[in-house]
Amino acid sequence: MTRIERLLADIATRDQGKPRKQVLILGAGISGLVAGYELTNLGHTVKIVEGNKRVGGRAMTHRFSDGQYHELGAMRIPATHDATHHYVNKMSLKLRRFITGHENLQAYYYIRGVRTRIKDAPKNLFQTLSLAPNDYSAPVAPVIMSKHLDDLSDSLTDADIDGLFARGPSTPSTEMIDKQSLGEFLETRVKRRDTLELIGTTTGLEVLWDTSLSMFIREEIARTGKPLYEIEGGTDLLPIAIASKLPAGTIQRETEVIEIEAGIPGKVRVRSNSGTDRLESDFIICTLPFPILRRIQLTNFGHRKLRAIRNLNYASSTKVLLHCKQRFWELHEGIYGGASFSDAISRSTYYPSDNAQLPADEATRLLTPFRRIEPEPPPRGIHTTFSLEPTVGASAEMSNGPGVLVGSYNWGRDARLLGGLHPDARAECVIDAVSNIHPQLSRYVNDHCSMFWDDNQWAGAAFSFFRPNDMKEYYADAIRPEAGIYFAGEHCSMDQAWMQGAALSALRVVDEIVSL
Numbered sequence: 001m002t003r004i005e006r007l008l009a010d011i012a013t014r015d016q017g018k019p020r021k022q023v024l025i026l027g028a029g030i031s032g033l034v035a036g037y038e039l040t041n042l043g044h045t046v047k048i049v050e051g052n053k054r055v056g057g058r059a060m061t062h063r064f065s066d067g068q069y070h071e072l073g074a075m076r077i078p079a080t081h082d083a084t085h086h087y088v089n090k091m092s093l094k095l096r097r098f099i100t101g102h103e104n105l106q107a108y109y110y111i112r113g114v115r116t117r118i119k120d121a122p123k124n125l126f127q128t129l130s131l132a133p134n135d136y137s138a139p140v141a142p143v144i145m146s147k148h149l150d151d152l153s154d155s156l157t158d159a160d161i162d163g164l165f166a167r168g169p170s171t172p173s174t175e176m177i178d179k180q181s182l183g184e185f186l187e188t189r190v191k192r193r194d195t196l197e198l199i200g201t202t203t204g205l206e207v208l209w210d211t212s213l214s215m216f217i218r219e220e221i222a223r224t225g226k227p228l229y230e231i232e233g234g235t236d237l238l239p240i241a242i243a244s245k246l247p248a249g250t251i252q253r254e255t256e257v258i259e260i261e262a263g264i265p266g267k268v269r270v271r272s273n274s275g276t277d278r279l280e281s282d283f284i285i286c287t288l289p290f291p292i293l294r295r296i297q298l299t300n301f302g303h304r305k306l307r308a309i310r311n312l313n314y315a316s317s318t319k320v321l322l323h324c325k326q327r328f329w330e331l332h333e334g335i336y337g338g339a340s341f342s343d344a345i346s347r348s349t350y351y352p353s354d355n356a357q358l359p360a361d362e363a364t365r366l367l368t369p370f371r372r373i374e375p376e377p378p379p380r381g382i383h384t385t386f387s388l389e390p391t392v393g394a395s396a397e398m399s400n401g402p403g404v405l406v407g408s409y410n411w412g413r414d415a416r417l418l419g420g421l422h423p424d425a426r427a428e429c430v431i432d433a434v435s436n437i438h439p440q441l442s443r444y445v446n447d448h449c450s451m452f453w454d455d456n457q458w459a460g461a462a463f464s465f466f467r468p469n470d471m472k473e474y475y476a477d478a479i480r481p482e483a484g485i486y487f488a489g490e491h492c493s494m495d496q497a498w499m500q501g502a503a504l505s506a507l508r509v510v511d512e513i514v515s516l
Helices: 003-015 030-041 082-090 118-124 133-137 142-154 158-164 172-179 182-189 193-203 213-222 237-244 303-311 360-366 396-400 412-419 423-434 470-479 499-514
Strands: 022-026 045-049 061-063 069-071 095-098 108-111 114-117 228-231 255-261 266-272 275-281 283-286 297-299 317-324 339-342 348-350 403-411 445-452 485-487
Touching: 003 082, 003 499, 022 030, 022 266, 022 275, 030 045, 030 237, 030 499, 045 275, 069 403, 082 237, 082 499, 108 118, 108 193, 114 118, 142 182, 142 193, 142 213, 158 172, 158 213, 172 213, 172 470, 182 193, 182 213, 193 339, 266 283, 283 499, 303 470, 317 412, 317 423, 339 423, 403 412, 403 423, 412 423, 412 445, 423 445, 485 499
Parallel strands: 022 045, 022 283, 108 339, 255 297, 283 485
Antiparallel strands: 061 069, 095 228, 108 114, 255 266, 266 275, 317 403, 317 445, 339 348, 348 403
16 A cells, blocks of 8 residues: 555545535645545535636646647656656556656757757866866766755754654754755855856756755655656646546636635635626635735735735746757757756756657556555655666657757746747747757747746746745745635645645645544
């Protein structure tokens, strides 16, 4: 029995003999759908209201007219994210490997005007910089950061780790990590400015130096590095499948929440195409991102909850998809999956992984439903792993056909600068930037699509990303129920920015409600 199966069994045990409940869920993203699915399975009555026409929230796949697709939101699943794997398996969806950044060293760096394959960066790029002597021998730049993060995480006790994941009280080490930014931490460990710049540009993290060190240490401890996976056919198949398991009429779409009134029972005022209505329920699960709650009238909410809603930090992110009539990066440059990194505004460019050939043992393992973490722990944080193994193509015919590049996936101020452009100008800007890596790019692009998540009406930002002291100051208030209203979503978890966090937070509030 997996950890998630045990958790669900415990929830079912605590639910036995309790009265059946009516639960109103705000938002049909991963968190709202998981909560609705599990409550329905336990025999409770569920209604979900969703402002959008579609379900899935920030799990958003764009499909071009020829069927080629890529992700505007969530795009990868770490092997250790057992809750996400549980629901992928439940919905009978198929996974394939997602070849992530620095896992394919045939991809490129373009930094300070130097264009080089990642595998050749130590001689072509590193030698042009003023690095510490030991740093020149690093096979890829993020390994330099990895050593310092690993040294810190290895020094932590079990009590420290429990504190970091909010499973136990804070410790002095937890408080030190929580109040320090990633940039401050690296500046105390990395002695050369060129080394810090190299780390920042090859991970895209220099625009996030001011975010909390705790985010990155949790990634290291949770081992979100390779192997990573993606859902065949698109990430949005997961929320669509969960929604299809709910009774007809459970989800009321195109219904915007405009007021939430805390109390027993709780009340919600919504606006739909048919007018304004008031909905009432003894139990409400709110999965709306806090940027959206800031635009909603919140009545009878305590000041600490309102303070958390105002101040919990969210990150900006922009993705620009470029549809290409031919996969020139495979045909002419031998790049099958992975990502190139740049100090231009495009930052990271991801190549599709659907034509990458896997070793036979890994391909076989993908056919088996995920049951547990591999016996050998996978590599650590998502920004700090790499592979020296070449990635090869599976199908020459596929390489000759069309494909979709994530021309740009960036964060922070770069995302806002790029996101402020008209979509056509946004795509043109990215094509110009990525042409530093692939000069032939403009000859192949024949369509584009992009998302600036700050501008999305139903999200207001990309994902929660703590600043120093956010965990101490706001997290407990963020997840605390407010007079009959329960809160879930990736922002109400210790796995911010992941579908795992959304799913686990949903199970937490389901447990809280059925236990009453």
